[in-house]
Every structure is written in C-alpha cells, then in structure tokens.
Amino acid sequence: MNPFKQAPVIRQAIIGTIKRTGNKALQVLGLSGELVDDVPLYQQAGFASWLPKDAEVVMLPMGGRARNFVIVAGRDAVAVELSEGETVVYNQHGVELRLSKDKVKINTDLEVDGNIKATGDVSDKLGTMNQMRTVYNTHGHGNMGAAPPATKMGAYNAF
16 A cells, blocks of 8 residues: 555654665664664655665654654755755765856766767866967977977966
8 A cells, every 4th residue: 555645644844973884774763762674765756875874864754653764864964055046966085066147066076978079168277178279289290300389288277
C-alpha cells in the first residue's frame, strides 16, 4: 500500500543526527536519544548528495508510524554564505559551483569530458586566446626557416 495514500495521521517531523552514512539507508539518532536504523534518504530527482556523519536531518514518519521514517532534508556543518539571488551547489570538501546574477564561479580545478565552445573571450592570467593567435599569426619566416615571434606569447595582461 502506498504510504502517501493512507488515511491522514498527524505526526510531527523530527530532527535527527546521522550516525552511519550510506547511499540509500542511514542510521539516525533522534533528539530523544533513540537510534533509528535503515532510514531511507529521499532526494529531488536528478540530484544526489552524500550526507556526512553528524549532519542534521529532517525525518517524516510515513503513515504516522514512529519506526517508518524517511529523510527528506539534510544539513551538514559547512556554512555557506550567499548573496541575494545566488545559488550554490557544494560538497563537504568545500568545492563550490556558485551561480550569481551574471556569472558562474567554480572554486576548484575543472575537468571537462567533451568540447568547450565560447561566444566570448577565453583567457587566463597572462592573456586571451585571441591575443595569442594574433602573435602567432604575425610571426615571420625568414630564409633560414621559422623566425621566433617578435612578441612572446603570454606577455599580455588579460584584465
């Protein structure tokens, strides 16, 4: 029987603390000191996160039964500051993907398994890719083979 279609039984949600982690069923210590085993973790479709030990969770009793909880939300000890309108996806190691009003910021190395296309400039701390192309395209070839570029690549300031 689907627990969401049973006759309504009113029970309050409780807050607990993760004591044993996992991908599917966790062990949670309730505020009353009761240890609840094999509590399933429900997350939004398309999103999954690992809840670390000692993370706080909100549990709902399915069908009003005290031993039939599901975890519907979790919060770990990592404090993330947000500005108005921002969204941040982060993990317990401090890696962030921050969506702000006009840009996306990633605070770690980025590995892409596929192509990257840009409609604007691509740059690093020394210059833009377009500046490097200009230097390359203007270097000359003498009678003795290729001459080095007159300007060294990376000698520009991108900002």
